Amino acid sequence: AQSVAQPEDQVNVAEGNPLTVKCTYSVSGNPYLFWYVQYPNRGLQFLLKYITGDNLVKGSYGFEAEFNKSQTSFHLKKPSALVSDSALYFCAVGGATNKLIFGTGTLLAVQP
Amino acid sequence: GAVVSQHPSRVICKSGTSVKIECRSLDFQATTMFWYRQFPKQSLMLMATSNEGSKATYEQGVEKDKFLINHASLTLSTLTVTSAHPEDSSFYICSATRGTKSYEQYFGPGTRLTVT
Numbered sequence: 001a002q003s004v005a006q007p008e009d010q011v012n013v014a015e016g017n018p019l020t021v022k023c024t025y026s027v028s029g030n031p032y033l034f035w036y037v038q039y040p041n042r043g044l045q046f047l048l049k050y051i052t053g054d055n056l057v058k059g060s061y062g063f064e065a066e067f068n069k070s071q072t073s074f075h076l077k078k079p080s081a082l083v084s085d086s087a088l089y090f091c092a093v094g095g096a097t098n099k100l101i102f103g104t105g106t107l108l109a110v111q112p
Numbered sequence: 113g114a115v116v117s118q119h120p121s122r123v124i125c126k127s128g129t130s131v132k133i134e135c136r137s138l139d140f141q142a143t144t145m146f147w148y149r150q151f152p153k154q155s156l157m158l159m160a161t162s163n164e165g166s167k168a169t170y171e172q173g174v175e176k177d178k179f180l181i182n183h184a185s186l187t188l189s190t191l192t193v194t195s196a197h198p199e200d201s202s203f204y205i206c207s208a209t210r211g212t213k214s215y216e217q218y219f220g221p222g223t224r225l226t227v228t
Protein backbone atom coordinates (compact mmCIF):
# COMPACT_ATOMS: atom_id res chain seq x y z
CA ALA A 1 0.00 0.00 0.00
CA GLN A 2 1.10 3.54 -0.72
CA SER A 3 1.56 6.03 2.07
CA VAL A 4 3.19 9.37 2.63
CA ALA A 5 4.16 11.09 5.85
CA GLN A 6 4.75 14.72 6.64
CA PRO A 7 6.15 14.63 10.16
CA GLU A 8 5.81 18.36 10.86
CA ASP A 9 2.43 19.99 11.31
CA GLN A 10 4.05 23.42 11.10
CA VAL A 11 7.37 24.87 10.06
CA ASN A 12 8.39 28.35 11.11
CA VAL A 13 11.15 30.21 9.30
CA ALA A 14 12.32 33.79 9.08
CA GLU A 15 12.10 35.59 5.78
CA GLY A 16 15.32 35.22 3.81
CA ASN A 17 16.33 31.99 5.54
CA PRO A 18 16.33 28.62 3.80
CA LEU A 19 13.32 26.40 4.37
CA THR A 20 12.77 22.65 4.34
CA VAL A 21 9.45 20.83 4.49
CA LYS A 22 9.88 17.13 5.07
CA CYS A 23 8.17 14.21 3.32
CA THR A 24 8.79 10.48 3.43
CA TYR A 25 6.95 7.87 1.44
CA SER A 26 6.26 4.18 1.18
CA VAL A 27 5.32 2.58 -2.11
CA SER A 28 5.92 -0.68 -3.88
CA GLY A 29 7.67 -0.13 -7.17
CA ASN A 30 8.82 3.20 -8.53
CA PRO A 31 7.29 6.20 -6.79
CA TYR A 32 5.81 9.22 -8.44
CA LEU A 33 6.16 12.11 -6.03
CA PHE A 34 4.51 15.51 -5.99
CA TRP A 35 4.40 18.71 -3.99
CA TYR A 36 1.36 20.96 -3.96
CA VAL A 37 0.66 24.24 -2.16
CA GLN A 38 -2.71 25.42 -0.91
CA TYR A 39 -3.65 28.94 0.07
CA PRO A 40 -6.68 29.51 2.35
CA ASN A 41 -10.00 28.49 0.78
CA ARG A 42 -8.30 27.69 -2.50
CA GLY A 43 -7.55 24.55 -4.47
CA LEU A 44 -4.13 23.00 -4.74
CA GLN A 45 -1.41 24.46 -6.93
CA PHE A 46 1.20 22.17 -8.43
CA LEU A 47 4.78 22.94 -7.43
CA LEU A 48 6.89 20.09 -8.75
CA LYS A 49 7.07 16.38 -9.40
CA TYR A 50 9.53 13.52 -9.59
CA ILE A 51 8.77 10.74 -12.04
CA THR A 52 12.22 9.65 -13.18
CA GLY A 53 15.59 11.17 -13.99
CA ASP A 54 17.60 13.62 -11.91
CA ASN A 55 17.07 13.33 -8.20
CA LEU A 56 17.00 17.11 -7.78
CA VAL A 57 13.79 18.52 -9.17
CA LYS A 58 13.24 22.23 -9.66
CA GLY A 59 9.74 23.63 -9.60
CA SER A 60 7.64 26.75 -9.43
CA TYR A 61 8.37 29.85 -7.33
CA GLY A 62 11.98 28.84 -6.65
CA PHE A 63 11.12 25.59 -4.88
CA GLU A 64 13.04 22.39 -5.37
CA ALA A 65 12.94 18.89 -3.95
CA GLU A 66 15.42 16.05 -3.76
CA PHE A 67 14.39 12.46 -4.30
CA ASN A 68 16.37 10.20 -1.98
CA LYS A 69 15.63 6.58 -2.66
CA SER A 70 17.67 5.14 0.20
CA GLN A 71 15.92 7.35 2.74
CA THR A 72 12.57 7.20 0.92
CA SER A 73 12.32 10.96 1.23
CA PHE A 74 11.29 13.84 -0.99
CA HIS A 75 11.88 16.98 1.05
CA LEU A 76 10.82 20.35 -0.31
CA LYS A 77 13.37 23.16 -0.12
CA LYS A 78 13.83 26.79 -0.97
CA PRO A 79 17.07 28.75 -0.47
CA SER A 80 15.43 31.98 0.69
CA ALA A 81 11.89 32.06 2.11
CA LEU A 82 9.39 34.81 1.36
CA VAL A 83 6.46 35.87 3.52
CA SER A 84 4.24 35.08 0.54
CA ASP A 85 5.39 31.44 0.74
CA SER A 86 3.29 31.06 3.89
CA ALA A 87 0.71 28.41 3.05
CA LEU A 88 -0.20 24.76 3.50
CA TYR A 89 2.06 22.34 1.67
CA PHE A 90 1.10 18.80 0.68
CA CYS A 91 3.32 15.98 -0.43
CA ALA A 92 1.67 13.26 -2.51
CA VAL A 93 2.69 9.90 -3.87
CA GLY A 94 1.36 7.97 -6.83
CA GLY A 95 2.16 4.54 -8.14
CA ALA A 96 0.82 2.11 -10.65
CA THR A 97 -2.51 3.91 -10.86
CA ASN A 98 -3.00 7.64 -11.28
CA LYS A 99 -4.48 7.94 -7.80
CA LEU A 100 -2.60 10.19 -5.44
CA ILE A 101 -2.19 9.66 -1.73
CA PHE A 102 -1.70 12.90 0.15
CA GLY A 103 0.22 13.59 3.31
CA THR A 104 -1.43 15.40 6.17
CA GLY A 105 0.03 18.73 5.15
CA THR A 106 2.57 21.08 6.69
CA LEU A 107 1.74 24.67 7.45
CA LEU A 108 4.64 26.92 6.54
CA ALA A 109 4.79 30.21 8.38
CA VAL A 110 7.37 32.72 7.20
CA GLN A 111 7.95 35.57 9.61
CA PRO A 112 9.02 38.96 8.26
CA GLY B 113 -2.82 25.51 -19.93
CA ALA B 114 -4.40 22.84 -17.74
CA VAL B 115 -6.99 24.97 -15.99
CA VAL B 116 -9.75 23.36 -13.96
CA SER B 117 -12.76 25.33 -12.75
CA GLN B 118 -15.42 24.54 -10.19
CA HIS B 119 -18.86 26.02 -9.78
CA PRO B 120 -20.12 27.24 -7.46
CA SER B 121 -17.23 28.38 -5.27
CA ARG B 122 -19.51 28.60 -2.25
CA VAL B 123 -22.97 27.21 -1.61
CA ILE B 124 -25.27 27.17 1.37
CA CYS B 125 -28.19 24.77 1.38
CA LYS B 126 -30.77 23.53 3.83
CA SER B 127 -30.78 20.05 5.33
CA GLY B 128 -32.55 17.56 3.13
CA THR B 129 -31.93 19.34 -0.13
CA SER B 130 -29.52 18.33 -2.87
CA VAL B 131 -26.72 20.40 -4.31
CA LYS B 132 -24.72 19.95 -7.50
CA ILE B 133 -21.08 20.93 -7.94
CA GLU B 134 -19.55 21.17 -11.39
CA CYS B 135 -15.94 20.52 -12.32
CA ARG B 136 -14.72 21.56 -15.76
CA SER B 137 -11.41 21.24 -17.53
CA LEU B 138 -11.23 24.46 -19.54
CA ASP B 139 -8.42 23.90 -21.99
CA PHE B 140 -7.86 20.16 -22.14
CA GLN B 141 -9.74 16.91 -22.29
CA ALA B 142 -9.74 15.16 -18.96
CA THR B 143 -9.68 11.40 -19.24
CA THR B 144 -10.06 11.07 -15.50
CA MET B 145 -11.44 13.35 -12.84
CA PHE B 146 -11.16 12.92 -9.11
CA TRP B 147 -13.31 14.23 -6.28
CA TYR B 148 -11.81 14.99 -2.90
CA ARG B 149 -13.18 16.17 0.38
CA GLN B 150 -11.16 18.26 2.78
CA PHE B 151 -12.08 18.93 6.39
CA PRO B 152 -10.68 22.01 8.13
CA LYS B 153 -6.96 21.81 8.70
CA GLN B 154 -6.86 18.29 7.33
CA SER B 155 -5.62 16.55 4.25
CA LEU B 156 -7.54 15.70 1.12
CA MET B 157 -9.57 12.53 1.21
CA LEU B 158 -10.20 10.91 -2.15
CA MET B 159 -13.91 10.22 -2.55
CA ALA B 160 -14.13 8.81 -6.05
CA THR B 161 -12.48 8.47 -9.43
CA SER B 162 -14.53 9.40 -12.45
CA ASN B 163 -13.89 8.33 -16.03
CA GLU B 164 -15.84 9.77 -18.93
CA GLY B 165 -18.73 7.58 -19.97
CA SER B 166 -18.41 5.06 -17.19
CA LYS B 167 -19.51 4.70 -13.60
CA ALA B 168 -17.43 6.34 -10.95
CA THR B 169 -15.28 4.24 -8.66
CA TYR B 170 -15.87 5.14 -5.04
CA GLU B 171 -13.38 4.81 -2.23
CA GLN B 172 -14.19 2.62 0.71
CA GLY B 173 -16.61 4.26 3.10
CA VAL B 174 -18.00 6.77 0.60
CA GLU B 175 -21.74 6.35 -0.02
CA LYS B 176 -22.31 6.27 -3.75
CA ASP B 177 -26.03 6.90 -3.40
CA LYS B 178 -25.35 10.03 -1.40
CA PHE B 179 -22.55 11.43 -3.51
CA LEU B 180 -23.67 11.01 -7.11
CA ILE B 181 -21.00 11.52 -9.72
CA ASN B 182 -21.65 11.99 -13.41
CA HIS B 183 -18.87 12.36 -15.97
CA ALA B 184 -20.85 13.09 -19.09
CA SER B 185 -18.07 14.50 -21.25
CA LEU B 186 -14.32 14.81 -21.38
CA THR B 187 -14.52 18.28 -19.88
CA LEU B 188 -17.26 18.02 -17.27
CA SER B 189 -17.85 16.01 -14.13
CA THR B 190 -20.53 16.75 -11.56
CA LEU B 191 -20.86 15.80 -7.91
CA THR B 192 -24.35 15.88 -6.43
CA VAL B 193 -24.70 15.72 -2.68
CA THR B 194 -28.16 14.28 -2.11
CA SER B 195 -30.28 14.84 0.99
CA ALA B 196 -27.55 16.96 2.49
CA HIS B 197 -26.94 17.05 6.23
CA PRO B 198 -24.81 19.43 8.30
CA GLU B 199 -22.08 16.80 8.55
CA ASP B 200 -21.72 17.01 4.76
CA SER B 201 -20.45 20.55 5.17
CA SER B 202 -16.93 20.56 3.83
CA PHE B 203 -14.57 21.80 1.15
CA TYR B 204 -14.94 19.74 -2.01
CA ILE B 205 -12.12 19.78 -4.54
CA CYS B 206 -11.96 18.17 -7.95
CA SER B 207 -8.94 17.40 -10.05
CA ALA B 208 -8.35 16.19 -13.58
CA THR B 209 -5.66 14.40 -15.48
CA ARG B 210 -5.02 14.65 -19.18
CA GLY B 211 -3.92 11.69 -21.21
CA THR B 212 -3.99 8.10 -20.16
CA LYS B 213 -0.50 8.10 -18.71
CA SER B 214 -0.50 11.35 -16.86
CA TYR B 215 0.31 11.25 -13.20
CA GLU B 216 -0.08 14.96 -12.69
CA GLN B 217 -3.41 16.14 -11.42
CA TYR B 218 -4.71 19.65 -12.02
CA PHE B 219 -6.90 20.90 -9.23
CA GLY B 220 -9.96 23.07 -9.23
CA PRO B 221 -10.28 25.96 -6.78
CA GLY B 222 -12.68 24.05 -4.55
CA THR B 223 -16.29 24.48 -3.44
CA ARG B 224 -17.20 25.36 0.12
CA LEU B 225 -20.47 23.61 1.03
CA THR B 226 -22.36 24.64 4.13
CA VAL B 227 -25.49 22.74 5.10
CA THR B 228 -27.74 24.49 7.60
